Amino acid sequence: MSAPAFEITGLRHRYGVRTVLDLPHLEIRRGETLGIIGPSGAGKSTLLRLLQGLERATEGEIRFNGAPLCCPAPVEITRRITTVFQRPAMLDRSVRDNIEFGLRLRGRRDRAGVQALVDRVGLTALVDGPARKLSGGEMQRVAMARAIATGAEVLLLDEPAANLDPANVARIEAIVREEQVHGTTIVLVTHNTHEARRLAHRTLLLIGGKPVEIGPTDAVFDAPTHPETRAFLAGDLVY
């Protein structure tokens, strides 16, 4: 078994008096793709923000590669993790500048590498155009390329293929698969159970901020042990 990239212990996160996340224990293994599914308000995106270090947990501890990720985590550590959000927010710059942005933050340039990435995500013809003029699917591919260009070892994906047409969903999933081959640790939050099934090695179901079931993806989908998982997968869970 791989050593964990993240180890979460006694994690509680509250907004005011409302507890939005309550995770007694969770390990995310190095090189795996963990799918996180669950209804709206389950705490999926909150968990990603905590893993990225964008928010500080109210209680508990997150360890990244064995070291606490908090208080706040130094940028040298958080730079090993990056996030692609559901809505791709583009800088008011060219596609190339957007993709190079994370590298430049690190004081690095890799023109050939960036060009290869541009080609890989199918944006060669658009690379010098303004990123904000792209379609939603194209922007999401820029966002994926921008995250991958940083060379981060963990990719947090917050519904990266939501609201995209099937062709762009396929492209995004192809990019994710390539990252899996490269050994990137991926945490994929999705509403789309089919997507989780296609991409995740393990799947975690969160409901109301609490883990209901976690296990190998096939097991969670084919032989769920918890009644709420069965209800969620059957679409019977009203939310």
Add this chain to the structure above:
Amino acid sequence: MDSILRALADPALLAIVALSFQVTGIALVIAVVAGVPLGAVVGLTHFPGKRLVTLVLYTGMGLPPVVVGLFVYLALSRSGPLGPLGWLFTPAGMIVAQVIIAFPVAAGLTQTAVEAVDRDLRLQIRALGATRWQSGWTVLREARIGVTAAIVAAFGGIISEVGAVMLVGGNIDGQTRVLTTAIVLSTRQGDFALAMALGIVLLLLTLGANAVLLQLQGRRR
């Protein structure tokens, strides 16, 4: 028309224009150098008293220039706390008054511009590994249209301002006479040709300065 053209060719007008630009230019640089970073910090951070700071800045944006002129006059007068500086009826005193007018405009509008940058983009910038400084600079750059508008508004507010510079500068010929105070004086003296000429110059200068700022903004259309 001939009289306006003759007035435009008057060498005295050049001195007035030069002093106007000197006073307003220095005041604008000071207001922008201090105001834009302050506005950015207030816009980008959360701290106790932020609402109070915002209230003060927004109130400052609406300060009547003549009231600013009055306070600066009193501060710089012989018995005032800044009297020993000897800046009353000098360009330095006029600069002080214009900085007080322009600073809250530059800071307040920069704050608004920074706060208007998409929150998701701010999160994304951090999630891509930006340090606090890198994040602030990137957001400020994203807000450049609004920041340019802040600078333009600050410039427009002081180049066309008359009350404060009249009170603090005294409109002394060859020393503290600027475009706006010269227009007031010419109009009172019935020299409408000179007043019109000065007005045309003021409009052209404002137009030119705004054109330069917009060019610097690098706005893509």
